[in-house]
């Protein structure tokens with residue numbers, strides 16, 4: 334993918350993603366948009382390294398990353414430092430389509446909500462991977478995590494395409510290897526470190542959207 338947001342030749346490392354999620358929270362538990370987006374960039378790198386069947390998924394993620402980077406680097410970038418400040422700014426300025434898509438189809442809030450839902454999938458999937466046995470099937474772990482989370486927000490045709498892509502996932506060992514951490518035991522240990530961070534960022538964001546009645550933004 335010739336894309337400046339996620340260059341193809343960059344190698345994925347789980348450590349890098351872990352580090353970006355570590356940077357995500359401010360002292361008073363707000364979520365830095367810059368690091369959140371950087372975490373997603375790292376994950377997309379991983380997805381790209383798995384092959385072109387996942388292209389339609391990474392393309393959508395990259396589009397959403399680009400929208401958010403556009404805001405971060407735009408004239409009102411200072412309003413987009415944290416998810417909290419973004420939400421306040423967009424709501425106060427009437428920049429969010431709350432019930433149906435209209436003048437603001439690509440608000441930061443609705444765009445980030447899509448990635449946020451995908452973060453729940455990631456959390457569920459990585460937890461399955463972490464606790465799986467040697468003969469565990471990544472395709473099944475991935476599909477179970479998806480059905481429990483993101484699938485509820487996707488129409489039939491996307492669910493179907495996603496289901497087909499999952500079947501192309503490498504087996505557990507090969508999968509752990511692409512993470513570039515070391516032995517399977519070391520990957521499992523690092524997942525154990527990464528998951529609470531991902532989970533905390535997810536929970537904080539989820540509560541924020543819930544408090545503002547924005548969990549169903551169109």
Ligand SMILES: CCCCCCCCCCCCC/C=C/[C@@H](O)[C@H](COP(=O)(O)O)NC(=O)CCCCCCCCCCCCCCC
Pocket residue numbers: 347376377379380387389390393394447448450451454475479483491495502551
């Ligand atoms: C490792 C295998 C990767 C499987 C990825 C599982 C998620 C499957 C998602 C399928 C999304 C299909 C693409 C289209 C989505 C959009 O319709 C839909 C709605 O957007 P809209 O309201 O703007 O229309 N978009 C979304 O829900 C956002 C999807 C974002 C998916 C990002 C997935 C990144 C996966 C990263 C893999 C990392 C693996 C773990 C490594 C440590």
